[in-house]
Amino acid sequence: MSTAGTAAEPSAETEEDSKPRRPALSPSRASDFKQCPLLYRFRAVDRLPERPTKAQVRGTLVHAVLEKLFTLPAGQRSPDQVKAMLEPAWQELSAERPEWAELFASGEPDEVSDWLASAGTLVDSYFGLEDPNRFEPEACEQHVEIELGSGVLLRGYVDRIDVAPTGEIRVVDYKTGAAPRLIGEAKAMFQMKFYAVVLWRLRGVVPRQLKLMYLTDGQSLVYSPDEAELRRFERTLEAIWQAILRAGKTGDFRPSPSKLCGWCDHQAHCPEFGGTPPEYPGWPEPDSGEESPLDRAD
Structure with missing residues (x-):
């Protein structure tokens, strides 16, 4: 498998490329449906816009520099080196998505520099x-996809995959969001x-370790699944x-109220x-399996 972000040779679009991709399930959209079927509809079917927060964009920025970290040779991977990448990486991201730069349009002095410094604190925590x-x-930032025997297509992006010399697999995910800890x-x-599940079905090996790295509080959560x-x-x-699929055929995507409703951008469209x-x-x-950078950074 290739690392996401590796440059590819440009090629002419084929008839196959121009066809809509098969609908797939991603971890973010699966979580949306579990949390609230109506939220899934708003995001995957209606594609309603959502305004990102500075914290979400900061998470995307930190993910970007942690991916670039491993392009440096071992021995040169230091906090100062990575923090020096923050501002250039932000320039790249804001050029690609000008609406993110609008989050800093208040004109307050040092707004961007203070925000970049807060991203640097997360780098230090890492x-x-x-x-x-x-x-x-x-x-790093590996795109993975597999069709299960039932025909369900799974698709997503993994922050990092480590493979030991003995063949054991570790799946690593960086968390920078401010979601309530238990939820x-x-x-x-x-x-x-x-x-x-995706890596097990792709490689025939159950990952030995799933590791969540919480950069806000400098803690890790490690879990070892088994095949059963x-x-x-x-x-x-x-x-x-x-x-x-059943909800899609009938249009019956029902709201499911919870404490998370307070963070939802779609209250104006929600019957609750x-x-x-x-x-x-x-x-x-819909091809609801494609996750946005904000999904992956949360």
């Missing part, structure tokens, strides 16, 4: 958790088991996809808050 000079990851950990572990657990989780993913959803456009076989 170096407090591991020494990146002591190993070489197999891949955030449950969602993050769902994501990690999703990746574990991944088989059960695979059935859970298949059941989620079948529930999505007196709103009205857009007219249901019908099930368009």
